[in-house]
Amino acid sequence: MKKKYLLAPGPTPVPEHVLLEMALPMQHHRTPQFNKIFAEAAEGAKYLFQTKQDVLILASTGTGAMEGCVTNLFSPGEKVLVVNGGKFGERWGEISKTFGLTVVWHDVKWGEAADPKKIASILARDKEIKAIMVQASETSTTAAHPIEALSQLTRDREDVLLIVDGITSVGVVDIPMDEWKIDALVTGSQKSLQLPPGLALVCLSEKAWSFADQSTCPRFYFDFKKERKNLANQTSAYTPAVSLVTGLRAVLRDIQDEGLSNVFKRHDRLARATRAAIQALGLRMVAPDCPATSATGVFVPDGVDGGKLVKSLRDEFGVTLAGGQDQWKGKVLRIAHLGYVDTFDIIIAISALEMALKKFGVQIQLGKGVAAAQEILLEAY
């Protein structure tokens, strides 16, 4: 017998009642009964995004919605600024290049945040730039970029959009779409939304919709205008992912019951507790100056093989954390704390990490990280 725990930055654990709701008998998607579910999910998504705009629900992962932002808002030859501070920043640029856009790469050292001043000066120098594309939380490095500050660079300009990958941020930290005048915001089902992968959500500002009127990139499956038209009829252009949409309605009800501000407080508390534990254990954080609230990245101590550590945690302790990606493969450990996660998930993650490190020969005082986390976790009680 070995109990299993999932603490990776997506997929995240799915609540039992949602798993069961998604296991109800299949129903047809072109019926008033399912239209109601779809419409309620879309309405709940507006609450999540803090917007009055339509939130589109797509049968794809978040990457599909990212592609849709590029193909629905721009035309070949147009110039966009991509904040590239990790694997997902890089993805914005790759998608843009694929569809013929000119990419101005703004490279940020992995683990660091974009500097709004530098970006302001780039925008001032180059008036052809049509958008800033950025992650609210760069999942590959666990660094957060300053979205509110970036939004101040675009909100008063008619000719530049702020396009935000909020895949590990929406429903984790406060990103009020309308208040900050974000122009495109994307999320996926398998993060804070506590669902299996397979759904993407995306919301555009009025300004972005006016860009969509001009865009000439080809798109068919990810055609946002077609989706908006279908949403007005409580459905999607192509067959909706019935069970996931049913699950989406359920989790959005839970999020509304908890209240967004409480959701944000919970995530903040879990993130601070995790960081406190990491610091108490003398481990080095990956993004100490701009830590994401969704996950905490830690450098694996010298002499320890990060791949083996992740494997031991998963297969011996039953605790799935994430390793590093690309240049940080084997060097970094990522402890996620987003979605259906609470106090004792953090206790499990930290205590497992302590035991695994000890087993790997690292000098560590068992319980020291747990105690530091407990101090903060107690705030909730």
Add this chain to the structure above:
Amino acid sequence: MKKKYLLAPGPTPVPEHVLLEMALPMQHHRTPQFNKIFAEAAEGAKYLFQTKQDVLILASTGTGAMEGCVTNLFSPGEKVLVVNGGKFGERWGEISKTFGLTVVWHDVKWGEAADPKKIASILARDKEIKAIMVQASETSTTAAHPIEALSQLTRDREDVLLIVDGITSVGVVDIPMDEWKIDALVTGSQKSLQLPPGLALVCLSEKAWSFADQSTCPRFYFDFKKERKNLANQTSAYTPAVSLVTGLRAVLRDIQDEGLSNVFKRHDRLARATRAAIQALGLRMVAPDCPATSATGVFVPDGVDGGKLVKSLRDEFGVTLAGGQDQWKGKVLRIAHLGYVDTFDIIIAISALEMALKKFGVQIQLGKGVAAAQEILLEAY
């Protein structure tokens, strides 16, 4: 208390044990444990497609894989022949036009099948045509197109592909991908595969992969070469739809246990039973000369509002059939018999239809259709 029955051409009913398997706790997708599930699903899909080629598993509906066939195999300006005998034939053309291909429309009257001789003469006249795009079963009309005959037009030519939407045919009728030398074959999860919507499967021939080497259409989310590379590592390029892939492995095991030839026989028997019932009731079939095995389309008797009939069947009798689409809205009823469907599902569909028609004032002899179906259904016992 009202029991509900789903007999529409997708989504189809999901077996209870598959619903429960998909409701197991979420797991991380980048683990040896999930890689094994993904690889087993992909291997099972080869059996389903009757191919030695890789079958790609995408997090989208079938339309996404159709888009991928266009964007991965062709370049803007290239010419393709589209068999347009319904809503989904039209979709091949719309996608192709979206990505700058030149479409030669081959219009077929709704409810009729493409004529291979006519297509042969078009191909002989126009040597620039790079592909025939067609549905094995045109779901909107319940007509089947002659795929084997069409494959004889392309199998010996290096410069023309046969691209088949098998969304309501793969796992329903015999379409041996390799034997017939089909170049691209697509299906979706919510049809014969008895899963919720949200997965597409697509398989290319070696000839098609060589087209992919030349194609210049832009694609990112639906990048088949990237998917094939990831499949070699037992995963997909972007986050796989974990629960649906787990379900896919389960249903493919069931299909292997039943045996494809038995699966085909079962579908054929259910289709013949349904047609016999329709004829016994004196109703007029939509596609009498080329009926699909996946669903049977019937013209609604004069004086009956098809929309109201579908609604009554669904909301009063609890039996969800499909109505007509586009030009046949309100005029046609489609009874599906694909996927997790057996003898008594057909009895339910026919008996419900008889009762509903009687209720709507149609002169009908109750039980006459049921009896005709029973005669054929008895073959299995």
